[in-house]
Amino acid sequence: MRAExxxxxxxxxxxxxxxxxxxxxxxxxxxxxxxxxxxxxxxVLDSLSLTxxxxxxxxxxxxxxxxxxxxxxxxxxFVRPLRGTISIGTRDVTNVxxxxxxxxxxxxxxALFPHMRAEENVAFGLRxxxxxxxxxxxxxxxxxxxxxMASYAKRFPRELSGGQQQRVAIARALAIRPQVLLLDEPxxxxxxxxxxxxxDELARLHRDxxxxxxxxxxxxxxxxxxxxxxxxxxxDGKLVAFGDAQSLYRYPPNxxxxxxxxxxxxxxxxxVATTTAGMARVRFGADALIARNHHGLPDGGECLLCVRPxxxxxxxxxxxxxxxxxxxxxxxxxxxxxxxxxDVAGHALRLTCAPMHAPPAPGAPLAIHxxxxxxxxxxxxxxxx
Amino acid sequence: MLVWSRSGRATTATIALVLFxxxxxxxxxxxxxxxxxxQWNSVLPSKPTLEHYVNALHGDSLENLHVSVVTGxxxxxxxxxxxxxxxxxLRVQPRTxxxxxxxxxxxxxxxxxxxxxxxxxxxxxxxxxLLNGTTMIVVIAHFVLISAFTYGNxxxxxxxxxxxFEQVAESLGARPFYRLxxxxxxxxxxxxxxxxxxxxxxxxxxxxxxxxxYPPGWVTMPVGIFALSDRGAIFDAAALTMVLAIxxxxxxxxxxxxxxxxxxx
Numbered sequence: 001m002r003a004e005x006x007x008x009x010x011x012x013x014x015x016x017x018x019x020x021x022x023x024x025x026x027x028x029x030x031x032x033x034x035x036x037x038x039x040x041x042x043x044v045l046d047s048l049s050l051t052x053x054x055x056x057x058x059x060x061x062x063x064x065x066x067x068x069x070x071x072x073x074x075x076x077x078f079v080r081p082l083r084g085t086i087s088i089g090t091r092d093v094t095n096v097x098x099x100x101x102x103x104x105x106x107x108x109x110x111a112l113f114p115h116m117r118a119e120e121n122v123a124f125g126l127r128x129x130x131x132x133x134x135x136x137x138x139x140x141x142x143x144x145x146x147x148x149m150a151s152y153a154k155r156f157p158r159e160l161s162g163g164q165q166q167r168v169a170i171a172r173a174l175a176i177r178p179q180v181l182l183l184d185e186p187x188x189x190x191x192x193x194x195x196x197x198x199x200d201e202l203a204r205l206h207r208d209x210x211x212x213x214x215x216x217x218x219x220x221x222x223x224x225x226x227x228x229x230x231x232x233x234x235x236d237g238k239l240v241a242f243g244d245a246q247s248l249y250r251y252p253p254n255x256x257x258x259x260x261x262x263x264x265x266x267x268x269x270x271x272v273a274t275t276t277a278g279m280a281r282v283r284f285g286a287d288a289l290i291a292r293n294h295h296g297l298p299d300g301g302e303c304l305l306c307v308r309p310x311x312x313x314x315x316x317x318x319x320x321x322x323x324x325x326x327x328x329x330x331x332x333x334x335x336x337x338x339x340x341x342x343d344v345a346g347h348a349l350r351l352t353c354a355p356m357h358a359p360p361a362p363g364a365p366l367a368i369h370x371x372x373x374x375x376x377x378x379x380x381x382x383x384x385x
Numbered sequence: 386m387l388v389w390s391r392s393g394r395a396t397t398a399t400i401a402l403v404l405f406x407x408x409x410x411x412x413x414x415x416x417x418x419x420x421x422x423x424q425w426n427s428v429l430p431s432k433p434t435l436e437h438y439v440n441a442l443h444g445d446s447l448e449n450l451h452v453s454v455v456t457g458x459x460x461x462x463x464x465x466x467x468x469x470x471x472x473x474x475l476r477v478q479p480r481t482x483x484x485x486x487x488x489x490x491x492x493x494x495x496x497x498x499x500x501x502x503x504x505x506x507x508x509x510x511x512x513x514x515l516l517n518g519t520t521m522i523v524v525i526a527h528f529v530l531i532s533a534f535t536y537g538n539x540x541x542x543x544x545x546x547x548x549x550f551e552q553v554a555e556s557l558g559a560r561p562f563y564r565l566x567x568x569x570x571x572x573x574x575x576x577x578x579x580x581x582x583x584x585x586x587x588x589x590x591x592x593x594x595x596x597x598x599y600p601p602g603w604v605t606m607p608v609g610i611f612a613l614s615d616r617g618a619i620f621d622a623a624a625l626t627m628v629l630a631i632x633x634x635x636x637x638x639x640x641x642x643x644x645x646x647x648x649x650x
Contacts, residue, residue, distance in 0.1 A: 076556050098555040099564075105556040111549035115571045115645070124567070125557030176557055 028089030028179040029054045029213055030075055035084035037070050045070045046237040047084070052180075052230075054089075057206060057214040059224035059245075061260070062234030068217045071234070072182050075215060077101050088179050099128075104173030108185040110165040112157035118168045119144065119153040125176035143171040146208070147201070163194040170205070180213040187223060199226055221261050225249065233257050251294040251376045258306045258378060265309060265349045268380065270302045279320075280377060285345050289322045291375035303377045309339070309352040311374040320372040324349075328360045342366060413630075419623035437624030446625055449609035450632060456605055457588035460527035461535070464584050465577060467528075468535030472543050473569070487540075494533040501529050502597025518600045526594040531584040538583060542576025574645040582640045589633045 030052040037045035045067040052058040060068040073079045075086055077098035085094045093101050104125075112121050122140045131139075144150045147167040157165055166186060173181055186202075187195045203226065206212060218224055224231050225245050233241040233248070233256070241248060241257040252258035258266060269282035269289065280293035282305060289305060297303050316323070326342035326349060338359060340351040351368060360366050388394050419425065423432025440446060471490060475483050493501060505526050509516035516522040550572060554564045570577070592607035599608055606629045613622035 076552070078552055078555075098552070099558050099560050101556070102558070103556050105553055107549050107553060109547070109549060111547065111553045113550060113554075113568060113572075115574075124554065124559070128554070128557055128559035128563050128567075172557065182556070 028091075029056070030058075030180055030215055031085075031087040032071065032074075033085045033087070035071070035074060035086060036082045037067075037074055037079050038082045043082075044237050045074065045081075048239055049084075050232060050239060050242065052213055052215055054213050055211045056229045057216055057227050058230045058232060059216040059218060059228035060232045060234055061218055061221060061224045063219065063260070065236075066234040067237035068219075068232075068234045069184055070237075072184050072215055072217045075101075075180070076103055076105055076182055102176070102179045103182055104176060104178035104180070105182045106166070106169045106173050106184065106186045108188050110157070110162075110169040110189075112160075112165050112168055112172070114157050116156075117153065118149060118155050118157070118160065121157070121168055122172045122175050124172060129176065139175055143175045144168070146174065146205070147171045161194075162190050163198055166190065166198060167201070170202075174209075174212075180215060183214060183216045183218075185218055186216075188218070188220065195223075199223060203227055225261075231261070233260055235260075251292065252306060252378055253295060254378060255304060255380070258304075263309050263350060263352075265307050265312070266378075267305045267307075267344070267347055267349075268302065269305045269377070272297050272299050272301050272303060272377065274299055279372060282377065284324070287322075287324060289324075289375070290320055290372035291322075291377050292373060293377050295376075295378060297377050297379060303380045305375055306378050307370050307375040309350040311370050312349065312351040312353075313369045314351075314353065314366070316369050317371040321369050322372060322375065323367055323369050325365065325367055328362050328364045328366050330362055331359045333359075340366075342368065344368075416623045416626050419620050420627045422620050422623075425620075437620045438628070440621050441624040441628045445604070446606075446609060446621075446628075449604050449606045449625070450628060452603055453589055453606040453629065454632065454636075456524055456527055456603075457585045460524050460531060460588050461581050461584035463524070463528050464532040464535040465539075465581050468532055468580060469539045469570075469573070469577065471536050472539040473565070475540070476543055490536045491533045493529050498526075498530055498591065498593030499597060502526055502594030505529070505594070506598055517598075520600065520603045522598045523595055523600070523603055523605070526598050527588045527591055530591060530594060531587045534587060535580045535584050538576055538580035539573065542573045542579075546572055571645075578640050578643055578645070582637050585636060585640075586633050589629060 030050075032048045032050045035045060035048045036043060044065075048067070048071055050058075050071075060071055062068045070079060074081055075088070075093075077093065077096065081094060085092050087093060088101060088103070112118075113124065116124065119140050122143050123136050126136045126139060141150060141153070144153055147170050149164060149167045149171060152160060152164060152168070157168070160168065166189075169186075183202075187198050190198060199222075206214065206227070214227075216224070216227060228245050230243060231241075231245050231248050232239050235256055241253050241261075243253075248257065249261055252261060252264070255266060258264040267284050269284045269291075271281075271283045272293070273281045274293060275281050275290065278292055278294065279290060280297070280299075282289050282291060282303070284305065291305050291307075324344050326344035329341040329343050329348070331341075332339040333355060336355070337352055338355050340353070340360065342349045342351065349368070388397050418430050420437055421433045421435070422430030423434045423436075424430065442450075471486075475486050478486065505522055506517060508514075509522055509525075516525070546569070550568055551564055554568045555561075559567065590607060591605070592611060595605050595608055596611065599605065604612075606625060610622045610625050610629070613619075613625060
């Protein structure tokens with residue numbers, strides 16, 4: 001496998017090559033305006049309004065059946081909205097046939113045409129659009145080179161590994177210089193090692209083609225956090241959260257987002273009292289805690305305090321800190337990290353830290369600390385997970 | 386594996402071989418032996434001869450072979466085109482319409498071939514469409530009887546074709562006809578070949594409808610075999626049967642060896 005990865009190591013494209021093989025400079029964004037899609041009267045995408053800016057990567061994540069793939073297929077033109085409009089750039093494409101939308105699409109199982117060699121696959125879109133032979137001759141090798149597959153041009157898909165097939169699929173999508181690139185769980189059929197490698201490849205590709213607008217559908221939060229400028233979290237056909245990756249992770253707007261995007265410890269707290277700007281004091285049982293009130297929750301109410309497992313510490317914090325007492329329930333060693341499960345006043349908390357030389361024993365009392373700036377308050381009654 | 390023990394597997398294999406030999410091998414063996422027989426008065430034939438094969442490859446019998454091959458080829462080709470078209474068209478219909486039309490397509494395979502022949506005879510024996518006594522009515526009869534199998538084969542192929550291929554092709558800018566020509570049909574090629582092979586084999590053996598509609602100048606091999614048997618020329622009929630079977634087998638083996646890029650994944 002290592003040898004295979006080395007063989008397909010990407011060749012960095014020159015600016016001229018990027019210009020020739022890449023997307024148009026005037027890239028286009030995607031806009032969903034109140035888009036609803038239903039299959040047999042069952043609504044699978046409910047009033048989606050979302051904007052993907054030109055040159056941006058937006059990841060739609062969510063569990064199975066949340067509507068994320070339907071949203072992508074609606075952009076591609078494979079499902080017709082019951083209501084609403086979809087625009088690519090300034091053009092309303094809601095009723096435009098898929099072949100006239102100028103999109104590139106990469107799907108989970110690559111869908112390389114098995115009866116065509118890698119180079120024929122890449123040339124397919126150009127030929128379908130009637131591109132001149134000299135353009136095809138020039139652009140196919142360029143695109144294959146961009147994804148590090150130039151030496152595999154003559155191979156049939158069955159002669160390529162999963163990762164190599166996915167590279168060819170990406171080259172095929174880019175060869176037509178699409179206005180937008182749609183990626184539908186492109187890495188989910190790959191094993192973990194190749195997936196990590198491909199994730200780096202995609203990130204590099206977008207650095208090389210900064211004007212390329214990408215809508216990326218995945219159920220893998222790591223892919224979303226690694227690649228996306230903005231993340232949309234979907235549930236039951238609705239967009240329940242949208243924002244830039246960091247703030248969505250740091251300040252999830254609801255319980256579902258907190259639990260879906262990374263692991264979260266959620267504690268029910270009450271008596272919100274605003275202190276300094278953006279901070280609030282809350283009560284957890286008899287304990288007073290301080291956390292960010294990023295969402296501006298009103299004083300006196302109840303809410304959830306969200307703190308990520310890796311933000312919990314066994315030693316006091318330097319800045320404004322909180323401390324909670326708990327009892328160790330279990331300790332798990334996972335190679336490069338250690339998970340400690342605690343019971344804090346009847347609530348389960350998870351702490352993740354570097355491997356300890358002398359981990360606490362189950363049943364032992366333990367004080368855990370976390371910084372006020374790393375804890376955030378989220379509304380309790382919206383979208384319970 | 387359903388049977389694990391060695392003795393159980395041996396017993397099962399023996400039963401299977403006996404059943405295969407009695408039900409499938411014996412009739413063919415009898416025809417093969419009869420085709421070389423000069424006389425057959427005891428358990429086995431006697432006075433072996435190639436005279437029946439000489440007869441089968443000359444004169445009217447050779448003409449029958451030519452008629453059968455042409456009829457089978459033309460009817461199978463028409464059935465392939467229309468069956469493929471129907472399967473592609475029905476795929477995009479609403480589920481209820483698809484199920485109803487699916488059933489309609491299979492009706493000819495449930496009707497006795499003699500009835501199909503009779504129906505055609507009655508339907509086309511009066512103007513404005515007078516086909517009675519023409520070659521065309523034989524081809525139509527064969528087409529009606531084999532089209533269901535062609536349609537079924539192509540439908541099965543389409544059902545196994547992941548929708549992603551066609552959708553990706555569309556997203557890359559392929560118009561429907563280009564997509565059909567460059568993606569769908571090449572990927573369906575193994576199923577198209579199988580459909581054509583089955584149709585051709587069925588057409589080569591078709592008797593019931595043909596015997597109702599064939600004109601004097603367009604006698605297929607099964608009709609010729611039937612006529613020889615009726616006249617008591619059993620050994621000549623057996624030789625003609627062997628020629629029919631071998632011709633069909635050669636065509637089917639040839640079709641099975643047609644290389645398709647899509648068949649090797």
